[in-house]
Amino acid sequence: MNPKHTKLTQKTGVESVSQQKSGTSAAHDFETPEELLRFDASGQKPPEAVARRLADSVAGEKPLPWWKRLFGRG
Amino acid sequence: MDSPDTLVEPPEPTEVPAALAGEFASVYEEHSRAIYYLCLRFLSDDSQAQDATHDVFLKAFRKLGSFRQEANLRTWLYRIAINHCQNLQSSWSRRNIHSTDDDGMLENAAPRSESPLRVLETKELGQRIQKSLDALPEEYRLILLLVADDQLSYEEVGELTDQSADAIRGKLHRARKAFSQHFAKTA
Numbered sequence: 001m002n003p004k005h006t007k008l009t010q011k012t013g014v015e016s017v018s019q020q021k022s023g024t025s026a027a028h029d030f031e032t033p034e035e036l037l038r039f040d041a042s043g044q045k046p047p048e049a050v051a052r053r054l055a056d057s058v059a060g061e062k063p064l065p066w067w068k069r070l071f072g073r074g
Numbered sequence: 075m076d077s078p079d080t081l082v083e084p085p086e087p088t089e090v091p092a093a094l095a096g097e098f099a100s101v102y103e104e105h106s107r108a109i110y111y112l113c114l115r116f117l118s119d120d121s122q123a124q125d126a127t128h129d130v131f132l133k134a135f136r137k138l139g140s141f142r143q144e145a146n147l148r149t150w151l152y153r154i155a156i157n158h159c160q161n162l163q164s165s166w167s168r169r170n171i172h173s174t175d176d177d178g179m180l181e182n183a184a185p186r187s188e189s190p191l192r193v194l195e196t197k198e199l200g201q202r203i204q205k206s207l208d209a210l211p212e213e214y215r216l217i218l219l220l221v222a223d224d225q226l227s228y229e230e231v232g233e234l235t236d237q238s239a240d241a242i243r244g245k246l247h248r249a250r251k252a253f254s255q256h257f258a259k260t261a
Contacts, residue, residue, distance in 0.1 A: 008254060032250060033206075033218050033222075033253040033257070034218065034221050034222040037203065037218060037219065038224070040111075040115075040199060040200060041108075044110065044114060045106075045107050045110065046106050046107065046110035050110070050124050050127050050128050051102065051106070053128050054128050054131050057128065057132050058098065061135070
C-alpha cells in the first residue's frame, strides 16, 4: 500500500535564517503524516523530573509478599 | 531538497536516575520517549502527558511480573498508556474541562539544551501537528500515532485498537488524507 499523499510542508526556523541570508525559499517536505510525526517525536522526550518522580514512586512501593513474588504480581 | 530522514537525528538516550536501577531502568530508557510522545499528542497537554507517563510506568512496574514474555513489551506499554489516556479523556469529558493551553505545552515540550531557534521550530511545528491531530476522530489520531512508531507492525497496531491489520490499512489511508487536509489549513 503506497497511496499518493499530499506533501506536508514545514518551514523551519533554521530555514528562515538561511532564507534571510541567501534570499532563497526552503522548506522540508514530508511524504506522509507518519514521517512528520516521527520528525516531531524525535525532538520530544520526557523531562528528567518524570524519571525522578518515577524513581521515588518505585522506591516507595511496598515489597511484595512471597506468594505474589512466586506467582506473579497479577 | 533534503529528505526528511536526514533531519531526524538519533534520539539522545533518556537520562535515568540511579534509583531506577536494573531491568526496569532499561525498560524506561528504551520506551519512555514513545510513551511520552503518545501521551503528549493524545492528551494535548504537556503536564498531563508527564503525569500519564509517570503513571503508565508505575503501573507497568507493578504488573511487570504478569507481563507475558512472548508479548511485545512496547505493545504492552502502549496498551497501558492508551487505556490510561482514554480514561483521563473520558473523565475530562464528563467534567466538561478542555485545556487549550497550547503555548504552555509546547514551550515545555522542547528539551532545555536546545537553542532558541530549535525551540521556535519545534513550537511552530508542534502547534500545527497538535491542531491537525485534535481535529481528527480519536481513532484516526491513535492509528497515525501508532503507525508512526517504526517498532510496531500493522498487526500490532490492530491488536492495540481491536481491529484487523487490513482494517488498519484502510483507515490509515483515510486518516492520512484527513490529517493532510487539516495540516494544510494550519499553514
